[in-house]
Amino acid sequence: MVFNLFMVSIFILVGIINGITPYYSRRGTPFGITVPGSYQKHPFVQKLKKKYLVYNIILSVVLSIPIFFLSRLENIETQEMWSSVYFSIAVLLLVAVSFILYLKCRKTIQIWKNKNNVSSDIKKERIIIDTRYHEELNTVSTSSIVIAQIIIVLVTVGITLLFYASIPDEFPIHWNSQNIPDRIVEKSYLSVLMMPTIQFLLVPVMAFSHYSFIKSKQKLLSNYPQSTSKHSKIFRRAWSVYFLISSIALQLLLMGTTFYSLFFTDDVGMEYMGILVGLFVFWIVGYSLFLTWKYGQGGEKLVFSEIDDFSQEVTEVDEEEYWKWGVFYYNPEDPAIFVEKRFGIGSTINMARWQSWACIGGLVLFCILIVLISIVMV
Numbered sequence: 001m002v003f004n005l006f007m008v009s010i011f012i013l014v015g016i017i018n019g020i021t022p023y024y025s026r027r028g029t030p031f032g033i034t035v036p037g038s039y040q041k042h043p044f045v046q047k048l049k050k051k052y053l054v055y056n057i058i059l060s061v062v063l064s065i066p067i068f069f070l071s072r073l074e075n076i077e078t079q080e081m082w083s084s085v086y087f088s089i090a091v092l093l094l095v096a097v098s099f100i101l102y103l104k105c106r107k108t109i110q111i112w113k114n115k116n117n118v119s120s121d122i123k124k125e126r127i128i129i130d131t132r133y134h135e136e137l138n139t140v141s142t143s144s145i146v147i148a149q150i151i152i153v154l155v156t157v158g159i160t161l162l163f164y165a166s167i168p169d170e171f172p173i174h175w176n177s178q179n180i181p182d183r184i185v186e187k188s189y190l191s192v193l194m195m196p197t198i199q200f201l202l203v204p205v206m207a208f209s210h211y212s213f214i215k216s217k218q219k220l221l222s223n224y225p226q227s228t229s230k231h232s233k234i235f236r237r238a239w240s241v242y243f244l245i246s247s248i249a250l251q252l253l254l255m256g257t258t259f260y261s262l263f264f265t266d267d268v269g270m271e272y273m274g275i276l277v278g279l280f281v282f283w284i285v286g287y288s289l290f291l292t293w294k295y296g297q298g299g300e301k302l303v304f305s306e307i308d309d310f311s312q313e314v315t316e317v318d319e320e321e322y323w324k325w326g327v328f329y330y331n332p333e334d335p336a337i338f339v340e341k342r343f344g345i346g347s348t349i350n351m352a353r354w355q356s357w358a359c360i361g362g363l364v365l366f367c368i369l370i371v372l373i374s375i376v377m378v
Contacts, residue, residue, distance in 0.1 A: 007087055008064040011094065013140050013285065016059025018098045019053035019377040022105075025343050026219075026297045027304070032326015032343040034318040045109070052105050056098055061092045102343075106326055110322035118228050133218050134355040142211045145247050149203045152251040156196045156258055167262045169194060194373055195258040199251055201369060205249040208359070214240060216338035216347035219298050227303050236301030238291055239346075246284060253280050292345050 021028055027040045033050075035045065070083045112118065160167075170184050171191075185191045214236060220228040254277055286288035295301055319342075322331040326343050332352040341348050 007067050007083070011060045011064035011067075011090070012057070014091070014094060015056045015058075015098075016053075017289070018060075019056030019095075020030055021344055022049040022052055024296045024345060025302075025341075026300055028148075028221075029326070029342050031102060032320075032323060033106055033109045033113065034320060035109070035113070036118065036292075048105050048108060052101060053100055059097055059101075060094060063094055066090075103325060124303055125144050128220045128222045128228075129218065133229060133233070134215070137214070137236060139237050140216050140244045141211070142207050142214070145244050146203060146207045147209050148244065148248050149199075149206060150249050152248065152255055153196055153199045153203065156199060156255045157193065160192050160196065160258065160262065163263070164189075164192065171262055179363060192262060195254060197263070197373060198370065199254050199258075201366060202247075202250065202254075205363075205366060206243070206250070208362075210240065210243040210247075212338045212349070212359075213243070213347050216340050217336040219340045221303065224303060227306055228298070228300075230301035231295075231299035233299075234302065235295045238295060244293060249283060253277065296299055297345050298340055 028037070030040070030045055030049065030283060035042075039045065059182060066086060067083065167187050171187060172184055218229070218232060220232070253276060293301075294352050319331075320326070322334070323329055323342050327341050327348075328351055329342075329348055330351045334350055334352070337350055337353050337355045338347045339350055340346075349359060351357070
């Protein structure tokens with residue numbers, strides 16, 4: 001029951017997170033469509049955002065209902081197999097349908113703009129750049145994230161090898177929903193170092209995620225460039241610290257999982273592992289939502305909280321020709337590899353640059369290595 005409630009909670013949480021995306025994305029590009037400042041709080045736009053939120057929540061609730069029926073299966077192994085299969089399919093379905101809803105809302109806004117002749121004055125559109133932006137950016141260094149993770153990995157490897165003789169001849173590497181080990185492997189130097197290997201592979205992934213976020217091209221409002229630049233730096237500083245703490249927390253969790261797998265053969269420590277996993281999930285999800293709601297994309301919420309006079313129209317530069325579906329950025333004339341997202345929080349890549357495709361190739365390679373390690377451990 002606890003396991004099923006956990007999966008249901010994940011579904012509803014994903015639905016809520018997807019649904020509130022328009023509320024913390026840039027105000028000037030709801031659903032990836034450029035809207036002039038005087039129309040950004042229009043009742044039609046606000047109603048569409050609310051509709052998107054409600055539909056996502058309803059979708060997540062509906063998709064979570066079958067989990068309770070699957071829990072009624074008498075055979076535990078059959079129950080877990082079908083629950084895992086359904087969970088994987090349902091999550092993909094949730095993301096896919098949510099994206100379709102996004103495209104529908106995007107099309108609706110575009111039709112509304114055309115019908116009501118909603119457009120900005122092209123003469124007022126300007127791209128403002130702070131040439132000292134990255135020089136003045138005070139964030140955690142990417143090398144700090146690498147070093148912190150490497151230290152934890154080395155400690156994991158050192159303790160594992162130091163107490164190698166104390167490790168049972170066979171140890172579990174996977175547990176079912178009843179906390180019963182269902183995959184056992186024989187002790188060898190290769191098998192005991194599999195988890196530290198995964199830890200090591202995560203080091204460049206976390207470091208690259210931080211680097212791409214920090215180095216992404218700035219997005220400043222032409223009407224309020226100084227305020228936008230200042231709060232954008234605050235926004236990146238806050239998320240940079242989040243990256244550091246989260247990477248350390250993830251490595252510590254994996255280290256704890258390794259030690260539990262190698263040195264505990266009964267239920268000793270299972271409660272503590274459950275607490276650790278719960279705290280980790282609470283941190284990752286809870287604090288990221290807090291930062292998202294507090295700052296918005298690029299610190300835009302802080303910018304608007306300082307502005308009392310909205311007589312000047314705050315309008316995004318219309319770059320829709322470079323944003324495919326408002327999600328994928330493709331601009332051969334832009335030398336930037338990383339850019340801020342048009343819809344959502346964080347950064348994305350310029351798919352017109354070969355470096356971006358190299359990054360995608362590296363991610364695919366990482367996934368392949370994880371699969372190969374899992375196969376070797378069987």
